Amino acid sequence: MKKMFIVQGISNAGKTTILRELYTVLKEKYGIEIISENIRKSDITTIFKLNNIKIGIESEGDQGHLGSRLDTSLKEFEKVGCDIILCAARTKGATVRRIHELKSTYTLQFIKKEKIDKNNINEIKRRNLEVIESLMSKII
Numbered sequence: 001m002k003k004m005f006i007v008q009g010i011s012n013a014g015k016t017t018i019l020r021e022l023y024t025v026l027k028e029k030y031g032i033e034i035i036s037e038n039i040r041k042s043d044i045t046t047i048f049k050l051n052n053i054k055i056g057i058e059s060e061g062d063q064g065h066l067g068s069r070l071d072t073s074l075k076e077f078e079k080v081g082c083d084i085i086l087c088a089a090r091t092k093g094a095t096v097r098r099i100h101e102l103k104s105t106y107t108l109q110f111i112k113k114e115k116i117d118k119n120n121i122n123e124i125k126r127r128n129l130e131v132i133e134s135l136m137s138k139i140i
Helices: 015-030 069-080 094-100 121-139
Strands: 002-008 033-039 044-050 053-058 084-089 106-112
Touching: 002 015, 002 094, 002 121, 015 044, 015 053, 015 084, 015 121, 044 069, 053 069, 069 084, 069 094, 084 094, 084 121, 106 121
Parallel strands: 002 084, 002 106, 053 084
Antiparallel strands: 033 044, 044 053
């Protein structure tokens, strides 16, 4: 079954940061084949191949309602046949409901991203690295 990894946490917990950093590492270290890429000020939407596995990433996860960018991206990821989807979501609301609609097609795995005091930079970096390494181990 296809897989979906959801980085989940409260607002400003660093969900988007995790997905951007993960994508950067994959691009730099693993020579991915980019199918589409849209990088905005803070968010990214991308589809790429890594070892013949099609992966979609959508970092905008706070708006999951019908017609939102996340909703549009999830539909596109399904349409092009992504084997793995990575996205961000808060702990409840429209985004989480939209994601649960895909559980018949994708195995869902929620990865909790705790918010850390913004002044504790070393702890933020350490925890982000843990989440990124965990995600990498699941998709490579």
